[in-house]
Amino acid sequence: MSSHPVLIDGQWRPSVGQQTFQAVNPRTRELLPGVFPVSPWSEIEQAIHAAHRAFVATAGWPGERFARFLDQYAQLIDAHAAELVAAAHAETALPVEPRLAKAELPRTSNQLRQAASAAREGTWKRPILDTQANIRSAFGPLGPVVVFGPNNFPFAFNGIAGGDFAAAIAAGNPVIAKGHSSHPETTRLFAKLAQQAATETGLPPGFIQLLYRTSHADGARLVSHQHVAATGYTGARQTGLVLKQAADAAGKPIYLELSSINPIVLLPGAIVERGATLADEFTGSCLMGTGQFCTNPGLVVALSSPATLLLLEQVGQKFATAPVGTLLGEGVLKHLEAGVQTLRTAGAEVVAGGAPGGGQGFSYRNTLLKVSASRFLADRDRLQTEAFGNCSLWVLAESAEELVAVLDALEGNLTGSVYSATDGSDDALYARVEPVLRRRVGRLLNDKMPTGVAVSPAMNHGGPFPATGHPGFTAVGLPVSIQRFAMLQCYDAVRDSRLPPELRNANPTGQMWRLIDGQWSTANVGG
């Protein structure tokens, strides 16, 4: 069986790799027809050199040229939505509606358009002009970026269509995409459209490229290659840490989104005030998409009380009766089984679920676990194991001190939510909880589940390690997410005609915000 070609240097080339793989339909557990190559190092190296040439060829290009590609690509994606949705549904078992067709696909083309708008408008470069000293600086592209997409968002985080891709391109960097092995056909369709858009808008060959799979060792070589400037990785912690080690040793920025259990703190007044609503809200958030969100609420912390125990019982009933979704693949199922096993071994008790099955194909029963805070504190590492999927662990504290101690024992997370009463009765406890939670999470929520990640300029989809690799950056939210893939470029006494447009006296678009002698302004220098 011949395998699909890879996209290298502007061409779809037969892979020279000997190994191949096929995706699996998670609902039927059957192999899907497409055969995809594992690229050997020689092929990866060709992609790196082509990306380097493309980077050199586009030096000094205005954002407008990258914006044109991003807009055209977004349009092609919308025009081929049905095909993309069908492929992704077959490969991931995620529901066609609303998830894939109505939510994730429009979000993906919308992200590309927002990135286009940011590239065109240029404020993301954060131009700073010191006209007295004649020193001026702005962010600029840094070179070829490798993007590893995860399994759980076949569109919005896809290596060749998602947020990291959009951000890296908007900055003016070539991208080498590494598709996730669980949805290669979806990724192939994206790459076809991306390549078409690249040709139509005049990007040079090698500006966007696709590899379906590499060995782990070659992945590490890739991210540390001298011509690779940075990497975006969203996925499992263990693989991410291997890549991080390689990139770190070579001095290359790598932005990781690893595991996160997204603690929810339920303060007592909120439980008394609106327990039933909380049960619905929590169950909906935790089981949505079969729990396969980076921001899935995998840990709940509450004071033990009759009201809390009642709420836990209600949630357990809802978990037991809610439909069980199909997981993204066998790997996710095995990982979930192992995670639940680790939690149980460490002392967590099953309230609902706790065993495979219950749904179509790869599935695991909606699982609710509980553990005492004292037990949690005694085995904090194991009891923070991410059981990625439709599973959550409730930690019951005997006192406010214990509750705060549990939060103080947490690793870095993407999000943390606090539910409190509207009548002020939880405010004193909130004030104790907030600072402890705040320093451990990228996004702090009030009375809200974390599973919706709005594409807002104010969003932070990031957080302290191990949630991500650096607490100062976000993977979602334009234009801020672009800065991950940029270098700070200062011009000292450089003649005006030699400056990039964003740093010349005249504002190049009339709309770009620039910090001129301490004042943010869209005006020209001197008027």
Added chain:
Amino acid sequence: MSSHPVLIDGQWRPSVGQQTFQAVNPRTRELLPGVFPVSPWSEIEQAIHAAHRAFVATAGWPGERFARFLDQYAQLIDAHAAELVAAAHAETALPVEPRLAKAELPRTSNQLRQAASAAREGTWKRPILDTQANIRSAFGPLGPVVVFGPNNFPFAFNGIAGGDFAAAIAAGNPVIAKGHSSHPETTRLFAKLAQQAATETGLPPGFIQLLYRTSHADGARLVSHQHVAATGYTGARQTGLVLKQAADAAGKPIYLELSSINPIVLLPGAIVERGATLADEFTGSCLMGTGQFCTNPGLVVALSSPATLLLLEQVGQKFATAPVGTLLGEGVLKHLEAGVQTLRTAGAEVVAGGAPGGGQGFSYRNTLLKVSASRFLADRDRLQTEAFGNCSLWVLAESAEELVAVLDALEGNLTGSVYSATDGSDDALYARVEPVLRRRVGRLLNDKMPTGVAVSPAMNHGGPFPATGHPGFTAVGLPVSIQRFAMLQCYDAVRDSRLPPELRNANPTGQMWRLIDGQWSTANVGG
């Protein structure tokens, strides 16, 4: 001989360390009287825990409270200038005037005041408000920061007084300073003033602390400790990389300023137009401070021609006749000797100098080396060895292609300068050189030596690895340098009264710039 105490948890405590060290007067090669301890792990750990407590105690503090400390400290430094200058002069042999008293000391207190102003004013937090979605984010402190100061700036980069210290404090982080072993008495004097200012302005014990020296292994443990959030390090590459490996493995940001040879490209028209001026300018920049600047021009690239050879000869004569300064210490001398040896082994020829001596105490003759571009390209790694001190290597290219190839072979550097004719005759070559140099340096200069690093908001004292650890950050230039020591904190649907002041509807100072729904503004939300 009893050693000086260390500053831990708000107190000057006798060190429990068994090992001690003394600084050496570089001009006399004699031991200076002060005896300083090497802190063992138990002591380091006390400092870490005290810093953590101080961080918890200051959660939510407004910038004003850190600003008060920084201002008071700056005032105390100015008031004790004579004492500081005398100590630094004895320990480093840097000239009292203008260097220490007129340049570096005022710059240091000025940096602290700029940091105070930034902390007070708050724009560094880059507040972003999405009022529609009610998502708001801003940078905030991330926890205890360790600052390792270098040998070459006893004031402006001192671990307990310099730019990293000022930036980390301005963000609201406690600092554990690790003084450089070559100037412990200067560092001790600073710490006394810092502690006095901390007491007078009500910072909690442990917010600023000082250790004089640790073992390398303990340094690595320190930067990777769970209660240490980030590290700033300026110094030798090898030690920096050991710390980087430890911090990276623990997922902690570490900002390194390592080696840089700061290429100067002399285009042919400039040499013809103003060779004599260039000879003076280059010699002045390269020998200033005995060449011991991070931005010292250690590499010159030019097209070989009679004019270039004449210029090289003139520079050689200037190097031979200029006074030879005293180096900072025996370590710098040995490192410089080894560096010159490496360059010569790799094919560089001596034009001037090339041997120890010529000045008072630890000294090495002003050294000028030359090598052909073809030789450089054949042994690019060794020929980029940083010979820190009064030494520079000229690379002579036979063609424009070769000149560009040399630049294309460079590692990341802090700066790159291009000198070109004023009549436009170099413009075509400039256009070929610029993009190649641009992506390798943090600051690009025209017709200017890189040794002056203005404290400007537009400055970038940074650059691609191995010049620094991340190309997106600068170590000089307020308020931008503060962001290195901050985490992005997002608030999603958080009640207004619970938001930090910078994210509430009302602008807390009336002067803070905030990005509100896409517009930079100093106004309140809704008015």
